[in-house]
Amino acid sequence: MTPLEVLSRRTIQAFRRAYGREPTTVAFAPGRVNLIGEHTDYNDGFAMPCALECGTLVALAPRDDHLIVAQAVDLGGEKCEFSVNTPIVPMPAGHWQNHLRGVAAGLLQFGLPVAGANLAISGDVPQGAGLSSSASLGVALGLGFTALAGEQTSDRRTLAQVAQWSEHHFVGCACGLMDQIASAFGQQDSALLLDCRALTVEPVYFPADASILIVQSGVVRELADSAYNERRAQCASAASHYEVSALRDLDPQLLEAKRFELDDKVYRRARHVVTENVRTVDAARAIAQGDLVALGNAMRASHHSLKNDFEVSVPAVDALVDCLNLVIGSEGGARMTGGGFGGCVVAALPIDKIETVERALGAFWQAKGMPPQLSIVARPSAGARLLSV
Numbered sequence: 001m002t003p004l005e006v007l008s009r010r011t012i013q014a015f016r017r018a019y020g021r022e023p024t025t026v027a028f029a030p031g032r033v034n035l036i037g038e039h040t041d042y043n044d045g046f047a048m049p050c051a052l053e054c055g056t057l058v059a060l061a062p063r064d065d066h067l068i069v070a071q072a073v074d075l076g077g078e079k080c081e082f083s084v085n086t087p088i089v090p091m092p093a094g095h096w097q098n099h100l101r102g103v104a105a106g107l108l109q110f111g112l113p114v115a116g117a118n119l120a121i122s123g124d125v126p127q128g129a130g131l132s133s134s135a136s137l138g139v140a141l142g143l144g145f146t147a148l149a150g151e152q153t154s155d156r157r158t159l160a161q162v163a164q165w166s167e168h169h170f171v172g173c174a175c176g177l178m179d180q181i182a183s184a185f186g187q188q189d190s191a192l193l194l195d196c197r198a199l200t201v202e203p204v205y206f207p208a209d210a211s212i213l214i215v216q217s218g219v220v221r222e223l224a225d226s227a228y229n230e231r232r233a234q235c236a237s238a239a240s241h242y243e244v245s246a247l248r249d250l251d252p253q254l255l256e257a258k259r260f261e262l263d264d265k266v267y268r269r270a271r272h273v274v275t276e277n278v279r280t281v282d283a284a285r286a287i288a289q290g291d292l293v294a295l296g297n298a299m300r301a302s303h304h305s306l307k308n309d310f311e312v313s314v315p316a317v318d319a320l321v322d323c324l325n326l327v328i329g330s331e332g333g334a335r336m337t338g339g340g341f342g343g344c345v346v347a348a349l350p351i352d353k354i355e356t357v358e359r360a361l362g363a364f365w366q367a368k369g370m371p372p373q374l375s376i377v378a379r380p381s382a383g384a385r386l387l388s389v
């Protein structure tokens, strides 16, 4: 059985137990890993994530009242119930229901239908790893609710925006749109070059002889939300200093020409965004040409910039990135991935190098006196979809 079949079986069985009937709609949306283009999405720039095989599955059936009744299979079957006929309000911060309430409220906000439904929800994205379990939940819920209401062709971009709206207004994270777009638009075997201003997605075929390796750092992301919001504010203040509507519009010449009177920290934040946008577009070209050497160089430079200019890495992540870059050499590269302050590291490398790298990782964890952390060998996977029931 594939991981998706296991997830699907588990969720549908839980649905039957909870509601004594079969679901009529099953929606799945994947997590994502970002290959390059970090902290660029909310600056209207470029990012290049790809969808993963793991994700969140939502099984649904209609009710004949206006209640949404949901069971969180992974939280010991915890249930919740609220009406879509009265204003939907958030629960206290950190409550899982906020994801569900936020998407239901977001759909209504965007003029999309939400009707009474029974739901069972379950996922297999590793939690707290920075692989967007939250975006996958938001997109799966949006797809499930709209499909249940007969909107089979719901616009993917709107689904991503609804999931982001939910993060902003109910979950309490002022995220960009990269994670939700990656989950909604994922394509088998292709990374996705996102233009976060035009909101366009260009699939870039990922070489058949290359792999993506994701390694958990073992550092739980802490203070990530407040630091994230602080970085966003610094980027906004740099954009206003340079009199551009977003840092996307800043080029290296202007960055230097108007550097005077700008706080050094804010200047370095802007420099990261400007250089990262260039690296991301270059990396897309490299991937399209199957050039892992150039991709690896861009990934290493991205890490350097995130560590020194944007200051969102932590020593444990740097050590892991260094270990991977040492063993991969010029045949690929590694960097931190996601918002930062812990979470995962991503590497691109030739498939035939995986075994050597995994041996080196074994020695790395042993030297640290830590149990080996989760590592996933991945290829870009398909995006959100309805499964047949």
Ligand code: GLA
Binding pocket: 037, 038, 039, 040, 041, 042, 175, 176, 177, 178, 179, 338, 339, 340
């Ligand atoms: C988090 C956010 C994204 C993006 C990244 C950094 O994952 O959810 O929108 O800003 O951080 O690239």
